[in-house]
Amino acid sequence: MNPQKNRITELLGIDYPIIQGGMRWVARAELAAAVGNAGGLGFISAHTHASADALAREIDQVRALSDKPFGVNLTLLGSNAGLDYEGYVRTIIERGVPVVETAGSNPAKYIETLKANGVKVIHKCVAVRHALKAEALGADAVSIDGFECAGHPGEDDIPGLILIPAAADKLKIPLLASGGFADGRGLMAALALGADGINMGTRFMLTQESRVHPAIKQRLLEATERDTLLVGRTLGDSSRVIKNTVSLAAIELERAGGATAADLYALTGASRWMDAFASGDVEGGAFPAGMVTGLIHDLPTCAELIARILQQAAEIAARGLTFKVPAA
Structure with missing residues (x-):
């Protein structure tokens, strides 16, 4: 091969x-x-x-x-x-x-x-x-x-x-x-x-x-295969992101029921995680990351x-x- x-x-x-x-x-x-x-x-x-x-x-x-x-x-x-x-x-x-x-x-x-x-x-x-x-x-x-x-x-x-x-x-x-x-x-x-x-x-x-800001890179290097989650599932628009305070807040909002797209976007929208990529704020947004972070060191x-x-x-x-x- x-x-x-x-x-x-x-x-x-x-x-x-x-x-x-x-x-x-x-x-x-x-x-x-x-x-x-x-x-x-x-x-x-x-x-x-x-x-x-x-x-x-x-x-x-x-x-x-x-x-x-x-x-x-x-x-x-x-x-x-x-x-x-x-x-x-x-x-x-x-x-x-x-x-x-x-x-x-x-x-x-x-x-x-x-x-x-x-x-x-x-x-x-x-x-x-x-x-x-x-x-x-x-x-x-x-x-x-x-x-x-x-x-x-x-x-x-x-x-x-x-x-x-x-x-x-x-x-x-x-x-x-x-x-x-x-x-x-x-x-x-x-x-x-x-x-x-x-x-x-x-x-x-x-x-x-x-x-990507060095602080975000370091957060991902420290992540395991268990440190991502899916947001947007209740809306049929799942997105795999890093587990942090923002993405966990989005999950709690979905579990509570009745979360709208606008509600979730305020937490998980691209503008927030793109700013986080630039600023290095590891809790600044729900930035995309794959399970494969657990294999990257x-x-x-x-x-x-x-x-x-x-x-x-x-x-x-x-x-x-x-x-x-x-x-x-």
């Missing part, structure tokens, strides 16, 4: 099947460029930026730091209705961005336009039925996000161990495994389950090139991280574990 050259590396023009998640606020030029320079594929987040012009400047910054492929995450949510998505798409095309990761709502409105202009489209989803729909709409690849992931895992509560092979069994296009990946063990497991590569958010957030550079993942994967492959097949 060679974790380097396969359908996803050929599709995206990268060296290794290791993708950096397009996390809001976190996915900036410095991080995306560092991942690309190390042989993976980095993303910047469109809706981090208030305007298409601001996104254009971020794209230009990636190009100033790297000549490697990179992508733009385009998360389509009703709560982002005021954002200039048409302008984002126009800027992506005009700037010659090679890859877009769509997420959230149905991407049909933009897939045809992006593909007609030579942009590869990866759609991130949380269910096999959504992955098949994205394939039917013309997505070039799908990223399937298991229950373990940071942010929105959907409402089916299917972990990656089941979701990845279930998607691989039905999809014809390349598949990325997302949610719960941090090392070479995860990469090899994803490949064994039928994926073509891995997409990592929380792990890349905890690197030297990430702009240091802050390497992106180059060090990817090299380590590949080394560990190679060591696993070198074990050459085989089983005697019983006679029929």
